[in-house]
Amino acid sequence: MISQSDTSIATIIKKEKLRQTTQLQMIPSENYASAAVRDAVGSILMNKYSEGQPNKRYYQGMKYVDELELLVEQRALDLFKLNPDEWHVNVQPYSGSPANAEILMALLKPKDKIMAMYLTDGGHISHGWSFKERPLSFASKFFTIEFYHVDQKTKVFDYDEIEKQAKKAKPNILISGGTAYPRDINHKKMGKIAHSVGAYYLADVSHEAGLVAANVNASPFKYADVVMMTTHKTLRGPRGAMIFARKILIEQIDKAVFPGLQGGPHNHTIAGIGIALSEAMKPEFKIYAKQIIKNAQTLALELKKRGYEIVSGGTDKHLVLIDLRNKDISGKIPARALEMANIICNFNTVPFDSAPPLYPSGLRLGTPAITTRGMKEKEMKKIAVWIDQVITETLEFKLPSDRKERSLFVKNAMKKLEKNKIIKQVAREVKQLTSKFLIP
Ligand SMILES: Cc1ncc(COP(=O)(O)O)c(C=O)c1O
Structure with a gap:
């Protein structure tokens, strides 16, 4: 019990709990994970190293962690109604920013071009951002970035303009998704634009993952090559992320996750993600969304x-x-x-x-x-x-x-x-x- 072993940390947690209880938490990327999710994240699963993929590990003692990761992968595919012959998922990313870096590392060569939403229009820093010519994120340090904007008047995407820009810029990857874009995204159009210029289409649905799962926001899966989502926002799981990729791309993605950018998976988090996924399958979750x-x-x-x-x-x-x-x-x-x-x-x-x-x-x-x-x-x-x-x-x-x-x-x-x-x-x-x- 923390309250007996470390009163300093226990007191901080108690104060933070009171803050979360007595204030209105209105940051869109935050949520309250269930007690079951929190139990899993605090479980003995955190003691185990498991580099590699299920049944292809660099460690012994993998029997139950393999079983866990395969179960969570299956739940992820089931929740988004994906055919395992077409899609695969990696549930190991530590969070959304590393997951995006892993996708870029998997699919691009250094200096290749990313086309993504401009940060101050609502884009995310992990899709590329420089300030006063200084690259501030992994994406802008190692790749070339072309930003697209929302329409000046309506503040929503003008897909014809994005298409014109993509034809000119010829990106290697087109990314949708951001932190402050309040409108549903037309993934069909984004996918078509990307593919018309030979680019991959990455839909980053970190914010709306739970809304997509509940079918109340558009699903990108029919049109995207890769879909990334964090698990702690509308999906209401622990802090983490998942990368869904078309089968043909998954080997590159898996390698970029490990050994590319990560080491041992956080098995306790993966268990928490699995619980959040099964909670999101329940009818109450649709009502919630x-x-x-x-x-x-x-x-x-x-x-x-x-x-x-x-x-x-x-x-x-x-x-x-x-x-x-x-x-x-x-x-x-x-x-x-x-x-x-x-x-x-x-x-x-x-x-x-x-x-x-x-x-x-x-x-x-x-x-x-x-x-x-x-x-x-x-x-x-x-x-x-x-x-x-x-x-x-x-x-x-x-x-x-x-x-x-x-x-x-x-x-x-x-x-x-x-x-x-x-x-x-x-x-x-x-x-x-x-x-x-x-x-x-
Ligand atoms: C669209 C988008 N992508 C990626 C991330 C990064 O996620 P994390 O904070 O887990 O690294 C966020 C976080 O807010 C996000 O909104």
């Missing part, structure tokens, strides 16, 4: 009614992106003020944001975790009112144009907001609400 979207759409609508600009006008998913440029404030101070009010979300860039990433113009909100707690449209309406009340209190704090003054300005603004009566009242009301909704 539908409710995630209903909640996000209600939140978007209620915020819109209160004068907030919602990127792309709404959402098809679990996330809502607010563009605060019409309020002339950065997302940073509202995100901090919302935290004071027990509402946890991200400050985030918005498409065509000219503000720097540390002081971006948006707020990103998600519904997977609060939906796991059982919250529905009624609670979303309340939350929208609270978010509006808190943001309204921050409107007077316009960031100074001199970048050097910003950090001190934010510090002083937060000092003032700490005493704000409305924010304190919202914090109390959030606590009351959260006390009625258990976490797993």
Whole structure:
């Protein structure tokens, strides 16, 4: 028991548990894994080394871990209704960023071209990103990156434009998926564009994995060559990832995972993934996934009614992106003020944001975790009112144009907001609400 063997760590866990219980966790990439998932991740499976693939290991004592990994692979294929003659899955990636690096290492040569969504439009850093000409991720250090954008007016993909750009750029791989794109992706069109220029199509459905599993977001499997997903977001498993690949590509992928970029698989995590997959097969999970979207759409609508600009006008998913440029404030101070009010979300860039990433113009909100707690449209309406009340209190704090003054300005603004009566009242009301909704 940690409480007896290490009181320092036990106390930190206890405090974090209280935080997760009493605040509204509205970061779209977070969720609450079930007690069964957590049991598996904390199990004796973590004691075993198992480099290699089931039945092809570099270690002895593999009887049960082989059985486990094969079972989890089968569940993954079953959940997404994949034919094992066409698809295979590797359940070993430690997380989404290593999984993407592994796919790129497997399919590309150094300097080959990746075409991916621009980061500040909502793309992910593991698909390539440089700042001031300095490559900041594995993908941009070793490959050539061509970014595509959302449409300037609608903030959704213009597939004709992406096609034109791909014809010109001739990428070796086209990647879809990101962290802040609120709309469903047309995988049929993306796959067609990729294949028309001889590129692979990688669908990174990390965010929407659970929504795809429940059939409430589009499935990429018919059109993609490789599909990557993290297991800890809408899929509600432990932190990890899975790479699904067409059979012809799997040998390269397996080799890139091990020995390419990883060592021993985290068998405890693989067991947790297996449990999450079987939970996602249950009818209740489909109801849960539908409710995630209903909640996000209600939140978007209620915020819109209160004068907030919602990127792309709404959402098809679990996330809502607010563009605060019409309020002339950065997302940073509202995100901090919302935290004071027990509402946890991200400050985030918005498409065509000219503000720097540390002081971006948006707020990103998600519904997977609060939906796991059982919250529905009624609670979303309340939350929208609270978010509006808190943001309204921050409107007077316009960031100074001199970048050097910003950090001190934010510090002083937060000092003032700490005493704000409305924010304190919202914090109390959030606590009351959260006390009625258990976490797993
Ligand atoms: C689209 C996408 N790909 C990859 C990742 C990376 O996952 P991880 O944080 O597990 O490395 C994320 C994480 O947010 C993501 O949203």
